[in-house]
Amino acid sequence: MNYNCNCSRTNYSDRNYTYWENREITSDEFEIINFLEKSYDLRTKSILHIGIGNSFFAKKFFKNQIFGITISQKxxxxxxxxxLSNYKVFLCDKYSLNFKEKLNNISFDLIVDTNLKSYSCCQDSFNFYMENLFYKLKKNGTLITSKNGMNWYKNLKPKLSFNLKNFFHFKLKEVEGNKENVLSENELKSLAKQFNLEFSFDDKLCYLKK
Ligand SMILES: C[S@@+](CC[C@H](N)C(=O)[O-])C[C@H]1O[C@@H](n2cnc3c(N)ncnc32)[C@H](O)[C@@H]1O
Structure with a gap:
């Protein structure tokens, strides 16, 4: 994958990395699902889910057209x-130049990313991602993220591992990341202003509407 910065990065497409496929959905994403189920009209909405994890999200909203992005082949x-017939997923680093191309000509009513900044290598790549993400929102579309998820700053390192189910396999191991990847409400708010989006929040989630 190609990037707009010179940071060294893992090539996620060179191995079948395991990461979150066998883990529980995070409570942060669960809050987003709760909100969507209770307070959001999802009829005919197309959704982009960044960081598909164990696909719990896609199972919940299987009637919607969902595109998912992840860096884990597993x-x-x-x-x-x-x-799921309405579910399409892509192996793609959201901070890479390939992200926009992968979803060429597709835009969305709703975008969900629980950890917008956590895994970014630098501020430039994060800004670049946000610009691409906003571009993918339809008019009146909304990006939803989790306030708790904004506090994550994990980094992922490839590791050769062994267990009886998969024998030797490569996994993405969480290691301490860059504290500057904690995304403040103010930073998100100023991005919203820069891209002309309406910013709002409640006690758990933040919303950016086009
Ligand atoms: C902590 S897991 C959370 C999974 C799910 N969103 C949830 O909240 O339960 C983070 C997810 O983001 C994905 N991810 C991490 N870095 C990514 C990147 N640079 N580009 C695309 N997806 C990424 C991982 O593959 C994984 O699906």
Missing amino acids: EIDLAYSLR
């Missing part, structure tokens, strides 16, 4: 094993 394998 998460993709799990996603396709579910055989």
Whole structure:
């Protein structure tokens, strides 16, 4: 994958990395799902889900057209094993130049990313991602993220691992990341202003509307 910065990065497409496919959905994303179920009209809405994890989100909203992005091939394998007809997933680093191309000509009513900044290598790549993400929102579309998720700053390192189910395999191991990847409400608010989006929040979530 190609980047707009010179940071050294893992090439996620060179191995079948395992990451979140066998782990529980985060409570942060669960809050987003709760909100969508209770207070959001999802009829005919197309959704972009960044960081598909165990695809719990896609199973919940299987009637919607959902596109998912991840850096873990094993998460993709799990996603396709579910055989959800409206669900398409792509192996792609959201901070890379390839992100916009992957979803060429597709825009969305709703974008969900629980950890917008956590995994970014530098401020430039984060800004670049946000610009691309906003571009993918339809008019009146909304990006939703989690306030708790904004406090994450994990980094992922490839590691050769062993267990009885997968024998030797490569996994993405969480290591301490860059504290500057904690995304403040103020930073998100000023991005919203810069891109002419309406910013709002409640005690758990932040919303940016086009
Ligand atoms: C902590 S897991 C959370 C999974 C799910 N969103 C949840 O909240 O339960 C983070 C997710 O983001 C994905 N991810 C991490 N860095 C990414 C990147 N640079 N580009 C795309 N996806 C990424 C991982 O593959 C994983 O699906």
